[in-house]
Amino acid sequence: MxxxxxxxxxxxxxxxxxxxxxxxxxxxxxxxxxxxxxxxxxxxxxxxxxxxxxxxxxxxxxxxxxxxxxxxxxxxxxxxxxxxxxxxxxxxxxxxxxxxxxxxxxxxxxxxxxxxxxxxxxxxxxxxxxxxxxxxxxxxxxxxxxxxxxxxxxxxxxxxxxQPQQAALVKLIGNFLISCVIEGLGEGAALAEKAGVAPEKLIEVLTGSIFAAPVYQVYGALIANAGYLNPGFALPLGQKDNRLVLQAAEGLNVPLPFASIVRDRFVRANAQGLAGADWSAIASLSRQDAGLPD
The missing domain is CATH 3.40.50.720 (NAD(P)-binding Rossmann-like Domain)
Structure with missing residues (x-):
């Protein structure tokens, strides 16, 4: 072609x-x-x-x-x-x-x-x-x-x-779900670390058993190794996709409570100076919330 x-x-x-x-x-x-x-x-x-x-x-x-x-x-x-x-x-x-x-x-x-x-x-x-x-x-x-x-x-x-707009919406839904996975993994990793369990061990268990899916493997590794400072998908783009999925949902009168939570995580990440990081950097906020050292 x-x-x-x-x-x-x-x-x-x-x-x-x-x-x-x-x-x-x-x-x-x-x-x-x-x-x-x-x-x-x-x-x-x-x-x-x-x-x-x-x-x-x-x-x-x-x-x-x-x-x-x-x-x-x-x-x-x-x-x-x-x-x-x-x-x-x-x-x-x-x-x-x-x-x-x-x-x-x-x-x-x-x-x-x-x-x-x-x-x-x-x-x-x-x-x-x-x-x-x-x-x-x-x-x-x-x-x-x-x-x-x-x-x-x-x-x-x-x-x-x-209808071309259907694929556009499906992509936003997919990215919304990825952002929820990132937030969940960040919270879980912070809890494990606070209890003395190494985050990489937690990720090994999860991705080697009931969460053996690419999205958990890729983002689990980034979170466990603090790999989000090397952006493959920049945080502002993730924030943009979160904003677009909320706009689409509001237009169709479909509540997305988790998307609203993730929205605030993106806002806070920007406030913390993470605009140049990968969008998985929102997971690092859970460590801060837990009082874990940088």
């Missing part, structure tokens, strides 16, 4: 590498061109604007930080929508609000163009290894058109509906 990729952060670079290894033709764009160096060295081409990038592509993938960033690369004279050709599909891999995705889907359709929302689960190492879990929603024929790209970047593709 001829693919354009916009957004070359930790996730985007890994995704781009997977596409190139699979033999796809890749053109890239990012606000900072130096982040494209690794992919350009592997054979990717550079475009100066999202519009230029979109021209002549079968699909344009966007992996950007938030709603504002997605709007910035999609709309306007130099936006990807202006360059997207007939039959091409815009695939939004980003974790953004369902409301924005619904709005963009309408704008695409009004111009006779296609949007598929396909956010992914997995950290940068999974993106680099093509081991993401990919969630897609949109018109079936549009998903079929981009299936080779989606299957290339992940280990499993889930098709969940014909």
């Amino acid at each position: 001829k693919i354009g990729l916009i957004g070359l952060g930790n996730m985007g670079v890994g995704i781009g590498g997977s596409l190139l290894r699979d033999g796809h033709s890749l053109t890239v764009y990012n606000r900072s061109k130096d982040k494209a160096d690794a992919l350009l060295a592997q054979g990717a081409r550079w475009a100066d604007t999202p519009r230029e990038l979109a021209q002549g592509q079968d699909a344009v993938l966007t992996m950007v930080a938030d709603d504002a960033a997605l709007l910035a690369v999609t709309r306007g004279d130099n936006g990807l929508l202006a360059g997207l050709g007939a039959g091409a599909v815009h695939v939004s891999l980003s974790t953004v609000s369902p409301a924005l995705v619904e709005q963009l889907a309408q704008e695409h359709a009004a111009q006779g163009k296609a949007l598929v929302a396909s956010p992914v689960f997995g950290r940068p190492d999974a993106a680099a290894a093509a081991k993401l879990f990919v969630v897609a929603s949109g018109k079936p024929e549009h998903i079929t058109a981009v299936r080779p790209a989606l299957e290339c970047i992940g280990q499993k593709l889930f098709e969940i509906g014909d």
Whole structure:
């Protein structure tokens, strides 16, 4: 396939590498061109604007930080929508609000163009290894058109509906649940440590028995080893996703009490100077609450 990729952060670079290894033709764009160096060295081409990038592509993938960033690369004279050709599909891999995705889907359709929302689960190492879990929603024929790209970047593709905003909501729900796991593990680890049980031993028991799932293994290890100072997924992005899931829930009149608790943990983490840490750093607040030494 001829693919354009916009957004070359930790996730985007890994995704781009997977596409190139699979033999796809890749053109890239990012606000900072130096982040494209690794992919350009592997054979990717550079475009100066999202519009230029979109021209002549079968699909344009966007992996950007938030709603504002997605709007910035999609709309306007130099936006990807202006360059997207007939039959091409815009695939939004980003974790953004369902409301924005619904709005963009309408704008695409009004111009006779296609949007598929396909956010992914997995950290940068999974993106680099093509081991993401990919969630897609949109018109079936549009998903079929981009299936080779989606299957290339992940280990499993889930098709969940014909409305792009549905996948956006599922991704937010998934991240909400991960944040609850992080908070629970942080509280449990603090309790164990206060009682003289090494946190790494607690995590070994949990992940080696009834909680032998990737999310517990990955975040349990980060919490036990205080590995959250090396951000794979920055705390402000986790806070943004928490805010978006609460907004979506309020719009549908669905209470999310745990999301509200986690919201306060993100706020406190920022107040404690942890904005540059991984989002799992909210677990460190439980140690502070327990009076454990730094």
